[in-house]
Amino acid sequence: MKNCLVVDDSKVIRKVARHILESLDIKVTEACDGRDALNQCEAAIPDVVLLDWNMPVMSGMEFLQELSRTKMDARPKVIFCTTENGIGHIKAAVEAGADEYVMKPFDRDTLESKLQIVGVI
Numbered sequence: 143m144k145n146c147l148v149v150d151d152s153k154v155i156r157k158v159a160r161h162i163l164e165s166l167d168i169k170v171t172e173a174c175d176g177r178d179a180l181n182q183c184e185a186a187i188p189d190v191v192l193l194d195w196n197m198p199v200m201s202g203m204e205f206l207q208e209l210s211r212t213k214m215d216a217r218p219k220v221i222f223c224t225t226e227n228g229i230g231h232i233k234a235a236v237e238a239g240a241d242e243y244v245m246k247p248f249d250r251d252t253l254e255s256k257l258q259i260v261g262v263i
């Protein structure tokens with residue numbers, strides 16, 4: 143079973159993502175900001191990280207930068223989430239190491255196809 147770490151400061155978004163991912167037979171863990179996510183990745187590397195952009199404490203971008211500086215046995219795939227307003231972030235996120243992006247609000251089909259693109263399912 144593959145693992146996905148859902149990183150979002152919104153409990154509602156985490157819940158929606160969890161519901162979709164579990165329906166795709168993916169095990170879900172949750173983090174509420176980039177720092178929390180980084181700590182969890184250092185403890186156990188997930189197969190994929192679904193990463194929000196705007197979060198308190200540590201943003202998605204800061205998380206990507208820290209992740210690339212951190213020595214790890216394996217790298218999780220990273221799908222970052224953006225809104226229509228944040229579409230300009232895509233290039234910056236990909237340059238910082240994101241593998242794919244998904245627009246919020248996302249549905250099951252969209253998330254499934256992104257997970258296929260990064261090779262998680």
Ligand SMILES: [Mg+2]
Nearest residue numbers: 151194196197
């Ligand atoms: Mg947010």
